Structures are given as C-alpha cells and as structure tokens.
Amino acid sequence: MPAPAGRHFLQIPGPTNVPDRVLRAMDRPTIDHRGPEFQRLGREVLEGLKAVFRTRQPVVIYPASGTGAWEAALVNTLSPGDRVLMVETGQFASLWRGLAERLGLAPEFLSIGDDPWRRGVDPQAIAARLAADTRREIRAVCVVHNETSTGVTSRIAEVRRAIDDTGHPALLMVDTISSLGSIDYRHDEWGVDVTIAGSQKGLMLPPGLSFNAVSEKALAAAESARMPRSYWSWKEMLGPNASGFFPFTPATNLLFGLREALAMLQEEGLDEVFARHQRHAEATRRAVRAWGLELQCVDEREHSSALTAVRMPDGHDEAAFRKVVLEHFDLSLGSGLGKVAGRVFRIGHLGDFNDLTLMATLAGCEMGLALAGVPHRGGGVAAAMGYLREVHANAPAGRFVTRS
Numbered sequence: 001m002p003a004p005a006g007r008h009f010l011q012i013p014g015p016t017n018v019p020d021r022v023l024r025a026m027d028r029p030t031i032d033h034r035g036p037e038f039q040r041l042g043r044e045v046l047e048g049l050k051a052v053f054r055t056r057q058p059v060v061i062y063p064a065s066g067t068g069a070w071e072a073a074l075v076n077t078l079s080p081g082d083r084v085l086m087v088e089t090g091q092f093a094s095l096w097r098g099l100a101e102r103l104g105l106a107p108e109f110l111s112i113g114d115d116p117w118r119r120g121v122d123p124q125a126i127a128a129r130l131a132a133d134t135r136r137e138i139r140a141v142c143v144v145h146n147e148t149s150t151g152v153t154s155r156i157a158e159v160r161r162a163i164d165d166t167g168h169p170a171l172l173m174v175d176t177i178s179s180l181g182s183i184d185y186r187h188d189e190w191g192v193d194v195t196i197a198g199s200q201k202g203l204m205l206p207p208g209l210s211f212n213a214v215s216e217k218a219l220a221a222a223e224s225a226r227m228p229r230s231y232w233s234w235k236e237m238l239g240p241n242a243s244g245f246f247p248f249t250p251a252t253n254l255l256f257g258l259r260e261a262l263a264m265l266q267e268e269g270l271d272e273v274f275a276r277h278q279r280h281a282e283a284t285r286r287a288v289r290a291w292g293l294e295l296q297c298v299d300e301r302e303h304s305s306a307l308t309a310v311r312m313p314d315g316h317d318e319a320a321f322r323k324v325v326l327e328h329f330d331l332s333l334g335s336g337l338g339k340v341a342g343r344v345f346r347i348g349h350l351g352d353f354n355d356l357t358l359m360a361t362l363a364g365c366e367m368g369l370a371l372a373g374v375p376h377r378g379g380g381v382a383a384a385m386g387y388l389r390e391v392h393a394n395a396p397a398g399r400f401v402t403r404s
Contacts, residue, residue: 009331011361013148013178013307014201016351018257022204025260026253033252034245042244045255048262052180052203052270053195053213055187060212060237063251066177066198069210070096071103072232073173073194074140077218079226080104082139085129085170088116091149091338096142096175103227108138117339120147120154120302123162130168140171140193146179149337151309151346152297153183160191171218177201180211181265182277182306182350193218199254202306204261204351208254277305280349280358283387284308287362287380291369296344306350307334311343313375318345325368331361355388 010017031037049059062068078084081104086097088111100107110129112122121143130138141163146153156174163172171193176185180195181202187195192215199209214234222234230236236247265273281303288295288310296309312318318336322345325331334346347365349358362381369376 004330006330009329009357009361009364011348012332012334013346013348013350014198015207016201016204016348017353018206019204019261019264019352021264022257022260026257028253028256030252033250038250038252039244041252041255041259042241042246042250045258045262046241046244048259048266049211049213052262052265053187053197053211054185054189055195055213057188057216058214058219058234058238058241060214060234060241061246061250061255062210062212062232062237063208063254064210065207066175066196066210067095067099068232069177069196069198069212070099070175072210072212072229072234073142073196074100074103074105075225075227075229075232076212076214076234077171077173077194077221077225078105078139079224081106083108083137084140084142085110085126085138086142087112087121087126087144087154089120089144089150089152089154090117090147091340092147092175092177093144094338096144100142107142117147117150118152118296118298120152120299121159123155123158126159127162127166130163130166130170133168136169138168138170140173142173142175144175145185146176146183146304146306148178148307148334149309149340149346150296150344151304151307152299152302153179153304153306155301156185156192157190164191171221178306178350179304181273183304184270184274187213187215191215193221199258202350203258204264205254205257208251209258274305276353277350279388279391280353280355281305281308283355283358283384284347284349284362286387287366287384290380290383291366291376291378293376296340306348308347308349309334309340309344310347312345316372316374317342321345321368321372321374324372325364328368328371329364331364331368333365355392359385359388 180197195213199205200207294311336344
C-alpha cells in the first residue's frame with residue numbers, strides 16, 4: 001500500500017509533533033560529553049529549564065521516560081514502608097500508585113465520588129485525610145496535575161493551601177508530564193516539593209528525557225531517605241550538574257533539541273504559550289458540544305488546555321472510530337485508557353500546534369464520526385472556527401506571529 005500523501009496528523013496527547021527547528025537542532029554530530037562545548041550546552045539547558053518550571057531550585061534531567069522521573073521522585077525522598085497519599089484521577093495516577101507499591105512503599109489511594117475519573121483532585125478531601133493523620137505517618141502527597149487519560153487538570157495551588165491549612169509536613173509531589181509547557185504551572189509559588197515532567201509533550205521533543213524540579217525541603221528529605229537509589233540519585237546528579245556535566249553519558253542530541261525547544265518557548269513567551277493552548281482547548285470543547293457529544297471532564301474549572309477527552313455514545317467503541325479516522329484521513333487520535341478504554345477518545349492540542357492544525361484535526365474528527373456511524377450533529381468545525389475567528393478579530397495587531 002502506498003504511503004499517504006501529505007503529513008501524518010499526530011493528534012494524540014503525546015508524544016507530540018516535533019517542530020522542524022528542534023529536529024534540525026538534533027541533526028548534528030554527537031560531541032564529547034566531557035568537553036567544553038557540552039559544558040556550555042549543559043549549563044544552558046539546566047538553567048533554561050528553571051524558567052519553564054518557574055523555579056529557582058535545581059532541575060534534574062534523566063535520559064528516561066516520565067516513569068523514570070516518577071521513580072526518582074519517590075526513591076530520593078522516602079524510605080521503605082513509608083505511607084504515601086495518592087489520588088485516583090485516571091490511568092496515570094493509577095500507574096504511579098502501582099509503581100509506589102512495587103518499590104515497597106505503602107500508598108493510600110484516595111478515591112472521591114462515584115466516578116473519580118471525571119474530576120480532578122479535591123483539595124478538601126486531601127486536607128481532611130491529612131488532618132486525620134494525627135501521628136503524621138503520611139510522608140508525601142502525590143497528585144497528577146493534568147491527567148492525560150481524562151483531560152482533567154487539578155488545581156495545584158488549592159491543594160498546596162489545603163495541605164498548609166492542616167500544618168501537615170508531608171511533601172507535595174506533582175506529575176506535570178502532560179502539562180509542563182502547555183498549562184500554567186508554578187513550582188516555587190505553589191510550594192511543590194518535587195515536580196515530575198517529560199520531554200515528549202509540551203516541550204515538543206521526542207520521548208527520552210525526564211525531569212525532577214526539586215525544592216529545598218525535598219533535598220533535605222533526601223539526606224535521610226533510605227530507598228535504594230543509584231542511577232536515580234539526585235546527589236549523584238547535582239554534583240556534576242553544578243559545572244554543566246552529568247555523572248553518566250547524557251542524551252546529547254536530545255539536549256541540543258531541548259535547548260532549541262526552550263528558545264522557542266522563550267521567544268513566544270510562556271503566557272502566550274498558555275493562552276494559545278487555552279484558545280485551542282476552548283475551540284475544541286465548542287466543537288464537541290456542537291456535535292452533541294459529552295466531555296469526560298465534568299467540572300468547568302478543570303478542563304485541560306492540553307487535550308480534550310470525549311465520551312462515545314452508548315453502543316459505540318472509540319477504537320473503531322479512531323480506526324476509521326486513521327485509515328481515511330491519516331489522523332491519529334488518543335485511545336481510551338484503563339477504566340475508560342473503549343468509551344473515550346482524546347484529541348491532543350498541545351505542543352507545536354496552531355489554529356489551522358486544530359481545524360484540520362476537528363474536520364477529520366467530524367468526517368470520521370459520520371463515516372463511523374457515530375450519532376452526532378454537524379457543525380462542530382463551524383463552531384470552533386467561529387470562536388477562533390472571534391478571538392482573532394478582537395486580538396491586538398501582531399499578537400499572532402508565525403514562528404520560524
């Protein structure tokens with residue numbers, strides 16, 4: 001079968017499309033990772049990442065997926081058997097809990113309401129549980145900022161305030177794997193102790209890099225933590241990092257790409273990046289509502305700006321619908337995961353993404369719904385286009401500038 005003409009539309013919630021600038025930055029000879037050129041690169045990316053996390057604290061880079069950064073956060077700060085409060089918000093919160101169990105920790109999985117996969121973290125539920133922990137046995141609270149399986153974003157600043165109101169000393173760890181660089185996030189201001197992230201979503205890179213942003217409180221906890229760690233050790237990393245180097249062979253060419261991705265985010269401005277993602281998310285939700293379909297997220301305060309999860313009508317399977325869209329339009333949409341497998345498809349609108357990319361994606365969805373026989377109303381694309389047209393009509397001249 002001949003390859004389809006044109007480019008493939010990769011509109012899953014990550015890995016995302018890698019910009020040409022980033023691809024070109026990585027397309028170069030590998031350099032000596034003990035030499036002065038690499039030292040300059042190391043210093044640039046280690047410092048540049050702080051702006052994206054909005055922190056003055058260290059950011060550690062691992063050649064790993066986000067799962068590795070989950071593990072690094074836990075093993076650097078905790079001891080075997082420690083109690084950890086985690087919150088069920090979707091598939092990735094569930095996977096993080098499973099990892100904690102396999103490491104020998106004792107996670108308590110807080111599940112709120114009849115269908116916790118449709119809402120974010122309830123700050124008051126966390127406060128109530130911590131207030132009941134009079135012996136202060138819970139050592140950490142672990143939450144997912146943007147749950148990639150459901151399109152729900154939790155309110156981390158409110159979680160921090162809820163913890164502080166109880167006076168509980170637990171560490172706060174936050175997974176931002178699908179939100180960093182796409183949704184406003186503030187490591188220092190929100191009092192997060194460990195932020196977990198990955199390269200393949202809002203940072204517009206291929207998979208292969210993961211990150212821990214680390215507070216002073218977390219670094220202090222690492223001094224007495226007794227979980228086994230070697231490769232994941234912050235202490236082993238931070239020593240060489242101080243001069244721009246790594247304790248082992250780094251992913252050199254991915255770091256060239258990271259430097260370029262950070263430059264792109266700085267050129268656009270983080271506030272503009274977040275506004276762009278919000279614009280595309282709102283346009284997508286308007287399309288879904290015009291189709292007469294239901295959003296997975298039920299709290300208006302918690303809609304994700306990185307992706308939209310859409311519930312299928314009863315009796316219709318998301319995998320069959322996505323197959324039609326892929327075969328007819330060379331468009332990849334996100335599958336349903338875990339408890340919502342077969343029931344939810346996901347539209348990714350994060351990373352290197354603009355208005356026309358969104359309109360093409362929504363057109364493929366609307367045509368696919370018709371071809372797959374999924375009950376819906378027409379007009380979703382028109383609803384999204386009308387909203388975007390209105391935004392542009394009211395925007396100051398020169399606001400929407402094309403990046404090269």
